Amino acid sequence: MPELVPVLSKEDINRMISALAKEISTDYEGRKLILIGVLKGAFVFLADIIRNLTIPVEVDFLRVSSYESSTSSSEKIKLTKKVENDLLGKDVLIVEDIIDTGFTIEYLIQYIKSLNPCSVSVCTLIDKVERRRKGVKINYAAYTAQKGFFVGYGLDYAENYRNLPEIYDLKL
Ligand code: IMP
Ligand code: MG
Secondary structure (H helix, E strand, O other), X not given: OOEEEEEEOHHHHHHHHHHHHHHHHHHOOOOOEXXXXXXXXXXXXXXXXXXXXXXXXXXXEEEEEOOOOOOOOOOXXXXXXXXXOOOOOOEEEEEEEEEXXXXXXXXXXXXXXXXXOOEEEEEEEEEEOOOOOOOOOOOEEEEEEOOOOEEEOOEOEOOEOOOOOOEEEEEO
């Protein structure tokens, strides 16, 4: 039986989100901010961030396929849903659930840059550092962990557990 070890409670998450949204609201004051959520994992996180921002914001999503029901990172990344909003003149904040090896976010930064926004920054719910292979700059991280496999609050293992309101470390 897989075991779910609690990592972040609802209260922890609320605290992290309001601190993060405050920082983003200050940093992007007077600019044209667009948050681009990486489906599916980031949808809950993004929904909470935007409701805590005090500045105007656009929202869009993109989707990449990776992991395919395993806990090991695939270096083969495929864009399965493109950005639809126009990014010209806008400051993009990519919202990811987890940055692990860094391959996915490196690919996404290149893709977003090809759409000619004013700037591209990265915001992640969890910055998981132990297996990092790419030296990408993470501008905002709600939580930093050495390792683990996290589920809940939008994060899945084989499409399960996204609905849990807290974050757990899944021990298989
Ligand atoms: P990377 O390319 O190795 O950085 O992988 C990042 C992607 O793998 C994230 O967008 C997640 O969807 C997925 N991922 C990595 N670690 C976890 C985890 O602990 N739980 C759930 N998904 C994960
Ligand atoms: Mg993801």
